[in-house]
Amino acid sequence: MSLISIAWKSIRQRGLASALTALSVALGVMMMVVVLVISGAVDAAFNQRTIAYDLIVGHQRGGELALVLSAVYRVQPASENLPYLYYLQLREDRRVVSAVPLAFGDVTQEGHFPLVGTTDEYFRNDYTPGRKFRIRGKRMSHHFDAIIGAEVARRNNWDIGSQFTIVHGGADGTHVHDEKFTVVAVMERTGTPNDRTVFVNIEGFYAIAGHETPLNEVEQRLKNFYASDPERLKTALAQIAAAREQEAAEAAHDHHHHHAIPDAAKEVTAILIRTRPDALFDPINLSAELREGYQAMAVNPMKPIRQIMNQLVGSVKQGLMVLTAMIILVSGVSIFVSIYNSMSDRRREIGIMRALGARRTSVFGIILMESVVLCVGGGLLGWLAGHGLAVAAAPYVTARTGLLLDPWTVDTLEFVLFPVLLLLASAVGFLPAMTAYRTDVADALSG
Amino acid sequence: MSLLLENVRRAYRNPDGTVLPVLNIERYELGQGEQAALVGASGGGKTTLLNVVSGILTPHSGRVIVSGTDISRLPEVVRDRFRAEKIGFVFQTFNLLPGLTALENVLLGMTFSRSRPDRAFAESLLERVGLKDRRHHRPGRLSVGEQQRVSVARALANRPALLLADEPTANVDPANQDLILHLIRDTCREHQVTLLMVTHAMEVAEQFERVDRLQDFNHPQIASEATA
Numbered sequence: 001m002s003l004i005s006i007a008w009k010s011i012r013q014r015g016l017a018s019a020l021t022a023l024s025v026a027l028g029v030m031m032m033v034v035v036l037v038i039s040g041a042v043d044a045a046f047n048q049r050t051i052a053y054d055l056i057v058g059h060q061r062g063g064e065l066a067l068v069l070s071a072v073y074r075v076q077p078a079s080e081n082l083p084y085l086y087y088l089q090l091r092e093d094r095r096v097v098s099a100v101p102l103a104f105g106d107v108t109q110e111g112h113f114p115l116v117g118t119t120d121e122y123f124r125n126d127y128t129p130g131r132k133f134r135i136r137g138k139r140m141s142h143h144f145d146a147i148i149g150a151e152v153a154r155r156n157n158w159d160i161g162s163q164f165t166i167v168h169g170g171a172d173g174t175h176v177h178d179e180k181f182t183v184v185a186v187m188e189r190t191g192t193p194n195d196r197t198v199f200v201n202i203e204g205f206y207a208i209a210g211h212e213t214p215l216n217e218v219e220q221r222l223k224n225f226y227a228s229d230p231e232r233l234k235t236a237l238a239q240i241a242a243a244r245e246q247e248a249a250e251a252a253h254d255h256h257h258h259h260a261i262p263d264a265a266k267e268v269t270a271i272l273i274r275t276r277p278d279a280l281f282d283p284i285n286l287s288a289e290l291r292e293g294y295q296a297m298a299v300n301p302m303k304p305i306r307q308i309m310n311q312l313v314g315s316v317k318q319g320l321m322v323l324t325a326m327i328i329l330v331s332g333v334s335i336f337v338s339i340y341n342s343m344s345d346r347r348r349e350i351g352i353m354r355a356l357g358a359r360r361t362s363v364f365g366i367i368l369m370e371s372v373v374l375c376v377g378g379g380l381l382g383w384l385a386g387h388g389l390a391v392a393a394a395p396y397v398t399a400r401t402g403l404l405l406d407p408w409t410v411d412t413l414e415f416v417l418f419p420v421l422l423l424l425a426s427a428v429g430f431l432p433a434m435t436a437y438r439t440d441v442a443d444a445l446s447g
Numbered sequence: 448m449s450l451l452l453e454n455v456r457r458a459y460r461n462p463d464g465t466v467l468p469v470l471n472i473e474r475y476e477l478g479q480g481e482q483a484a485l486v487g488a489s490g491g492g493k494t495t496l497l498n499v500v501s502g503i504l505t506p507h508s509g510r511v512i513v514s515g516t517d518i519s520r521l522p523e524v525v526r527d528r529f530r531a532e533k534i535g536f537v538f539q540t541f542n543l544l545p546g547l548t549a550l551e552n553v554l555l556g557m558t559f560s561r562s563r564p565d566r567a568f569a570e571s572l573l574e575r576v577g578l579k580d581r582r583h584h585r586p587g588r589l590s591v592g593e594q595q596r597v598s599v600a601r602a603l604a605n606r607p608a609l610l611l612a613d614e615p616t617a618n619v620d621p622a623n624q625d626l627i628l629h630l631i632r633d634t635c636r637e638h639q640v641t642l643l644m645v646t647h648a649m650e651v652a653e654q655f656e657r658v659d660r661l662q663d664f665n666h667p668q669i670a671s672e673a674t675a
Contacts, residue, residue, distance in 0.1 A: 001551060001558045013546030352542045355503060357531020357559035357605070359524055441503045445538070446494065 003362060007369035010349075014342055018374060021331065021338045025378030026385060028327035029417065033386025035324060036411040039317040041403045043309065052128045053100075054283040055273040055298040057090065057290060058082065064297070068304040071102055071270035073193050074114040082296060083225055084266030085236055090273065095282040098125055098274040103205050103267065106166045108198055109176055113152045115166050115198050117205025123147065125274065127190055136160070137185025143204035146181045150189035151196045154399070158183050164198075168210060179208050191404035202268075206261050215244050218265050225295050239264035273298065321413075328379075328424070335374050336428035339367065343435050350436050351444025364437040371429025372422065379421040383414070449609055449641035450477040450500065455509035455519075457499055458667075468667035469495045470506070475664050477609075482632060482642040484652035487661030493645035496661070497611045500643065501534050502526035514608040531559035535602030535640070537631060539614040541594045543586040549573060549597045550582040556604030572600035576630055592623035599631055603638060610635055612644040616651055628654060 011018045058067035059080040069075050084101070091099040103117035120140065123133050137160045140147060148158055158164065162183045168175040181200060189195055206212070213221075219240050226233035239262040275282035287298040350363050390407035397405050457470040469492040477483055487493045498504040499511055502518045505526075511519045514533055518526055535556070536542075543552045553569040573582045576596040578589075586594050595615060602610055612631055616624040628651065635642040644655070652658045 001554045001564060003558075006547075006555070006558070009544075009546045009551070348542070349544055352538075352544065353555070353559070354527070355501070355530070355536050355538075355542075356556055356601075357527050357529075357534075359527045359559070362559065442495075442498050445503075445542070 003366050004369055004373075006353075007366045007373060010346070010366070011370055011373060014338070017338050017342070021335045022374045022378035022381065024331035024334050025328060025375055025421070026382035028324055028331050029379045029382025029421075030386040030389065031327060031382075032321065032324040032417065033383055033414065034389055035317065035320045036413060037386070037390040037405060037407060037409065038397075038403070039313065039320075040409050040411055041397075041405045042313050044404070044406075052126050052274075053272040053301065054275045055287060056301055057271040057273060057296055057298045058269070060291075060295045060297045064299045065304040065307060067270060067297070067299055068301055069308075070104070071272070072301060072305075074104070074116065074197055075193075081267035081269055082271065083222060083236070084263050084268055085222075085232070086225070086294065086296065087268050087271050088263065089232070090271055093286070095275050095279065095286055096273055097276055098272075100125065100272040101202055101268040102270045102272065103202055104269050106168055106177070106208075108152070108156070109165045109167050111152065111156045112167070113149075113156075113196055113198050115200060115205075117200050117202040119202055122199070122272075127192060127194060131190070133190070133194075134188040135185045136188070137183075140184060140199075140201040140204075142182075143201055143207045144179055144181045145184040145201055145204065147185040147187060147199045148183050149187050149195040149197045149199075151399075152198055153183075153186045158186075160184060160186060166208075175210070177208055177210065179204075189398070191398065206266050212261055212265065213267065215240055215247070215265065218267075221267075222264065227295075228293055236264040328421070331378070332375065332424040332428045335371055335425070336431070338374075339371055339429065339432040340435075343367075343432050346436075347439060347444045350439045351441050354439065354441040355445060360437045363439070364433045367433035367436045368426065368429040371432070372425040375421050375425035375428070376418060379418060383417070449479045449481065449514060450475075450643065451510070451512040452476070452500070453510045453512075455499060455506045455511060457495055457504065457506050470499065470665055471667045471669055472496075472509070472665050475659075477641055477643060480636075480639050480641055481657065482635060482655055483644070483657040483659055484655035485643060485645045485659050485661055486649060486652045487645065487647060487665075489647055491661055492665055492667065493647070493661060494613055496665070497613055497643075497645060500609075501536065501611055502530050527559070528561070532561065532605055533608045535605060535607035535610040537595075537598050537602045537610065537612040537615045539617045541586070541591075541598045541618070543594055543597055543601075545586050548583045548585055549578055549589065549593075549600075552586070552597055553601045553604050556601040560605050562605075569600070569604055572603055572634075573597070575634060576600045592619055592626065595619055595623070595627050596630060599627070599634065603634055603640065606638065607640055609641045609643065612642065614646050614648075615644065617646070617648070624651070 056067055056071045058071065059082055061080045087099060087101045090096055098121060100118060100122045104114055106115040107113060108115060123135060126132055135147060137147070153159060160183055163180045165180060166177050168177060187194060219237065222233060222236045222240070226236060243262045243265060275286065283300060287300070290296045290298045353363055387407050390405055394405040394407050397403055452472050452475040455470055455472045456468070458466050458468040461467055485493060495504065499506050500513065502521070506519050509519065510517050516529065518529055521529060544555060547555060550569060550573060553572055554564050554566065557564040557569065570579065570582060573579050576599055578593060578596055581589060581593065586597070589597065615631060616627050619627055631644070632642065646652050
């Protein structure tokens with residue numbers, strides 16, 4: 001019989017106590033693995049969602065983080081909008097390969113999913129490098145056509161042909177718009193905030209009654225925005241003046257028919273920009289120019305995302321890791337208590353083995369192996385249980401949060417886990433093993 | 448010569464610091480394959496003598512020669528290995544490991560020597576002591592007599608040169624006493640093993656051709672006087 005099989009049989013002899021101590025280690029490790037899998041998925045999601053565009057352009061008022069949270073994650077409304085004319089201007093910039101306008105502020109009445117007005121270009125672009133939207137249905141051709149995310153379709157039980165209304169100004173808004181939108185296409189799941197978004201034709205967004213800003217206010221905003229570009233301001237104000245005249249004429253004739261909104265009166269919340277792939281400095285140059293010339297700013301999405309990761313998710317992850325590390329440590333102590341308490345009962349067994357010729361180092365090794373088997377065995381069980389749990393929970397988590405869990409992704413910390421468990425086992429097993437080492441054989445046999 | 452003790456002295460220190468001499472043996476010997484019963488009163492030093500002979504304890508002076516090796520001169524690690532390979536033990540309280548089956552307990556007797564555990568030999572020993580069918584039972588499921596038979600098989604598992612038995616029948620019911628005693632003696636004879644059995648029961652000792660009284664050759668009080 002080998003020493004390890006003696007250790008194993010001794011563990012089995014104290015079945016319940018051994019199982020409970022191994023279980024406590026397993027639970028600690030399982031929690032750690034789950035935390036790592038989830039944080040890995042969050043990390044990947046945060047990285048993945050930001051790299052399809054090089055810059056996000058928004059108004060200078062409101063911070064970079066707020067811009068990314070609203071434009072990419074749609075969790076926070078933007079504080080101020082940009083002129084639509086500015087989007088048209090950026091689209092013409094030779095450094096810009098693609099510019100996509102985003103306008104939002106409303107939510108669906110059912111489910112309170114954010115509404116985003118955009119153009120078809122948004123769906124033609126990759127949502128993450130190499131990954132294109134897969135959409136079932138047709139493109140938005142009418143003002144009140146909508147393309148919905150997979151999660152919206154699932155939760156609201158909507159499909160192509162479904163009609164819905166929207167609520168003005170966020171989930172707590174009470175004003176329900178009269179316009180009815182029709183679902184013309186449903187996106188396949190992307191594992192991004194797109195899944196929880198309702199996209200509408202940006203022209204339809206402007207056509208919603210109450211979305212037009214009073215012309216006086218628009219005029220003031222244009223003056224502020226184009227303060228350093230009088231030529232463009234002049235063109236813009238001319239459009240506003242024309243619109244004002246038309247309004248006055250309609251008022252005189254008591255006509256209330258629908259008319260096209262001039263571009264100068266339209267606004268966008270953010271503009272997603274793709275620069276030329278071979279011009280590495282384009283995003284940097286463009287970003288610098290935007291800050292100086294107008295009341296706009298361009299953000300590299302990676303920077304605030306890293307900030308969120310580090311400040312928010314990072315510290316939560318860190319806290320959970322400390323918690324699970326403490327659980328594992330406490331489990332280690334329970335292994336120590338279990339083995340150490342058994343030592344008085346096992347003194348005689350150690351004496352017998354020594355009488356049969358076992359060396360001090362052999363009995364030391366047997367006790368240490370017990371600690372290692374409990375600790376590492378428990379850890380292995382916990383590792384499998386953690387990944388097993390991730391496998392079982394992955395569809396549910398994806399459905400609920402949109403996070404794409406990869407249950408068998410192994411974090412680098414997991415490679416460190418087992419050497420750490422081995423060290424822990426050696427540390428907690430050392431004292432009982434030394435007790436075995438020092439056992440007086442004659443005394444143990446006579447006792 | 449299988450066992451020779453020469454001028455062996457061993458004492459214990461009492462908690463109050465005084466010295467209690469237990470062994471003072473000028474000479475004691477056993478020939479190869481010989482079987483002897485050593486009779487002595489309780490507390491007379493019988494177990495200490497077995498511990499000294501097996502190398503569990505070292506004498507404070509003198510020589511303990513087993514199969515030509517003076518084990519009292521060996522470092523502990525070598526003594527342990529010597530015990531694992533040359534000495535078998537049958538204890539009064541059987542001392543089987545409760546977590547191991549009968550067969551595993553016998554295999555344990557081979558575990559600490561250099562030779563590979565011989566499962567077939569362990570099974571043949573269990574068959575010899577009449578426990579072939581119970582080899583996979585743990586001690587808790589064996590009767591007292593069966594447990595002692597397992598411990599006899601274990602004592603022979605390492606093919607020892609010397610078997611030490613410490614009151615092997617003391618905890619066994621009268622019906623099993625003769626059985627155990629014959630089993631030990633017969634198997635030792637079959638395997639050419641020298642047997643030294645200590646007992647306080649004269650009726651057990653009288654079954655041996657050679658009966659030695661510990662008090663006849665152990666004179667700890669003389670050592671005590673010399674020390675004083």
